[in-house]
Amino acid sequence: MIISATSADQNVFEMLWKDRGLFGNALLVTLAIAGVALLIGLLIGLVCASIKIAPKTNIFVKILDKIVGFYITVIRGTPTLLQLLIVANVILVVFKTMSTNIFVPMFAFGLNSGAYMAEIFRSGFNSVDKGQLEAGRSLGLSWFATTRKIIIPQAVKNVIPTIFNEVIILVKETSVVSYIMMVIGGNQVWDLLGIADKRGTSTGEYLAYIITAAIIYLVVVLLLTLVQKIIERRFSISDRR
Amino acid sequence: MIDVRNLYKNFGKVKVLKAVSVQIEKGEKVAIIGPSGSGKSTLLRCMNLLEEPTYGEVWINGRLITPPDPYLHREIIVSSKTFKRIYALRVSDVEQGYKTEAELTDDIIAEIKQRDYLRAHEGRTYKKLMKNVVRSYGENVNKVRRGIGMVFQHFNLFNNKTVLQNLTLAPTLLGLKSKEQANAYAMTMLRRIGLEDKAHVYPSTLSGGQKQRIAIVRALCMNPEYMLFDEPTSALDPEMVGEVLQLMKELADEGMTMVIVTHEMGFAREVATRVLFMDDGRIKEQGPPEKLFGDPQDPRLKEFLSKVL
Ligand SMILES: Nc1ncnc2c1ncn2[C@@H]1O[C@H](COP(=O)(O)OP(=O)(O)OP(=O)(O)O)[C@@H](O)[C@H]1O
Numbered sequence: 001m002i003i004s005a006t007s008a009d010q011n012v013f014e015m016l017w018k019d020r021g022l023f024g025n026a027l028l029v030t031l032a033i034a035g036v037a038l039l040i041g042l043l044i045g046l047v048c049a050s051i052k053i054a055p056k057t058n059i060f061v062k063i064l065d066k067i068v069g070f071y072i073t074v075i076r077g078t079p080t081l082l083q084l085l086i087v088a089n090v091i092l093v094v095f096k097t098m099s100t101n102i103f104v105p106m107f108a109f110g111l112n113s114g115a116y117m118a119e120i121f122r123s124g125f126n127s128v129d130k131g132q133l134e135a136g137r138s139l140g141l142s143w144f145a146t147t148r149k150i151i152i153p154q155a156v157k158n159v160i161p162t163i164f165n166e167v168i169i170l171v172k173e174t175s176v177v178s179y180i181m182m183v184i185g186g187n188q189v190w191d192l193l194g195i196a197d198k199r200g201t202s203t204g205e206y207l208a209y210i211i212t213a214a215i216i217y218l219v220v221v222l223l224l225t226l227v228q229k230i231i232e233r234r235f236s237i238s239d240r241r
Numbered sequence: 242m243i244d245v246r247n248l249y250k251n252f253g254k255v256k257v258l259k260a261v262s263v264q265i266e267k268g269e270k271v272a273i274i275g276p277s278g279s280g281k282s283t284l285l286r287c288m289n290l291l292e293e294p295t296y297g298e299v300w301i302n303g304r305l306i307t308p309p310d311p312y313l314h315r316e317i318i319v320s321s322k323t324f325k326r327i328y329a330l331r332v333s334d335v336e337q338g339y340k341t342e343a344e345l346t347d348d349i350i351a352e353i354k355q356r357d358y359l360r361a362h363e364g365r366t367y368k369k370l371m372k373n374v375v376r377s378y379g380e381n382v383n384k385v386r387r388g389i390g391m392v393f394q395h396f397n398l399f400n401n402k403t404v405l406q407n408l409t410l411a412p413t414l415l416g417l418k419s420k421e422q423a424n425a426y427a428m429t430m431l432r433r434i435g436l437e438d439k440a441h442v443y444p445s446t447l448s449g450g451q452k453q454r455i456a457i458v459r460a461l462c463m464n465p466e467y468m469l470f471d472e473p474t475s476a477l478d479p480e481m482v483g484e485v486l487q488l489m490k491e492l493a494d495e496g497m498t499m500v501i502v503t504h505e506m507g508f509a510r511e512v513a514t515r516v517l518f519m520d521d522g523r524i525k526e527q528g529p530p531e532k533l534f535g536d537p538q539d540p541r542l543k544e545f546l547s548k549v550l
Pocket residue numbers: 252255257275276277278279280281282283284
């Protein structure tokens with residue numbers, strides 16, 4: 001019994017090692033989803049936050065402001081899982097195909113994190129002293145130029161920790177992807193958790209596989225934290241005394 | 242000339258400026274003094290439209306930078322629906338010989354002004370006349386601001402830019418100078434204030450006095466015609482006040498047109514060619530410093546001076 005268990009253990013590690021290629025690919029899938037979603041989220045967030053803080057001088061900006069407000073409310077007020085389902089089903093209805101490819105989670109998570117990024121950026125903008133904008137404007141720079149050259153760089157610096165928090169949440173949250181895809185039918189997106197689940201089930205070593213996945217997530221998050229430290233240090237040159 | 246016409250500024254229900262008119266000619270050095278909360282900063286900030294007046298107009302070198310104020314244009318009031326309606330009601334006064342047509346018009350205009358009767362929609366002619374004013378005299382505020390430097394109490398240097406970048410950002414971004422020209426000019430200015438060794442440091446490494454002198458120089462790098470100062474020394478440690486006032490004095494001697502909100506009475510007396518005393522949102526008294534400090538008339542000014550001198 002004991003001997004067979006030991007040999008089974010060796011088998012587990014061998015099995016995991018043999019699947020390293022699968023895990024590697026799955027990690028890429030996870031990072032790709034999180035990465036693209038992050039880019040989409042940052043872009044949406046920056047644009048939405050700019051609209052939110054822009055002077056509401058004309059009707060066009062006012063309308064955009066209302067739309068942005070609605071978007072943020074809806075995204076923050078509904079579960080991410082549900083949003084993912086909705087995006088997938090909208091694609092189903094519009095394109096008449098069951099789309100279970102990787103673009104669905106990329107887009108859905110991007111849309112989702114955009115709302116949170118918008119709020120993060122907005123608080124970042126608000127954390128920049130009002131005098132900075134006034135100084136720019138008093139020199140004859142437009143609101144847009146001052147915002148771009150002076151306010152955004154300082155706001156970004158202030159929000160780096162919160163952004164990284166959001167990125168880490170995003171990386172982990174992408175793990176629902178394969179589950180959702182199964183619900184929708186016909187999974188084609190094998191992310192970290194998905195592959196661990198699939199291989200774990202078929203090999204009968206479920207616990208070992210999901211723990212391996214957990215360790216990989218942990219390493220990714222630790223690396224992200226390291227990157228955060230480096231970026232924060234680079235941004236803090238203007239604080240140096 | 243900076244021409245402030247009948248300016249009112251309300252923050253919600255708070256009336257901060259009330260019917261302020263002032264004209265500042267080229268070459269003048271105007272000090273604005275007065276108790277805290279009297280509207281000095283607000284008036285100054287209206288001069289470059291950092292604050293938008295509720296009523297009234299601001300003209301810079303003959304160009305209108307605020308929207309036109311209909312109450313300041315007779316012909317616009319007369320073209321309004323409101324005027325026509327009231328006129329129709331009172332025209333019997335003319336018919337029965339109580340008033341001439343001109344008198345009635347004057348009375349109604351006065352009443353409309355006093356009661357703030359004009360509304361957003363006053364008919365097509367009214368709208369056209371308003372637009373005409375903008376077309377003939379209106380000027381883009383960003384353009385006008387290039388010629389009006391402003392110095393703030395809290396310096397407001399760009400935190401994410403080095404000292405040199407602070408000085409060159411606006412002139413280069415606005416295409417007024419090439420990078421080389423802007424750098425060369427900025428370095429000359431830094432040398433002038435003895436801070437050329439600070440060109441590549443960030444503002445957070447500077448003392449208050451250094452920051453404020455660089456803020457002044459930043460404004461000068463735009464080669465402005467006017468300089469507005471809002472309590473430039475109030476946030477400084479006492480030992481740094483002198484160096485900033487010295488630089489301002491030099492500017493004054495070079496003929497710069499300056500408007501200075503200040504609590505430094507000695508400086509106002511020495512440098513200003515005219516002093517405005519503000520109280521409760523109005524200019525209560527103004528005149529040359531000898532007159533204003535030596536022989537004040539307004540009781541509130543007397544009280545104020547007895548406290549600060
Ligand atoms: N953005 C604002 N919103 C609301 N109230 C304001 C605003 N700015 C100024 N006020 C109010 O307007 C009044 C006049 O302010 P202002 O700053 O012009 O006074 P000041 O004469 O410059 O005073 P101080 O000497 O303290 O600088 C004050 O009562 C102030 O509270």
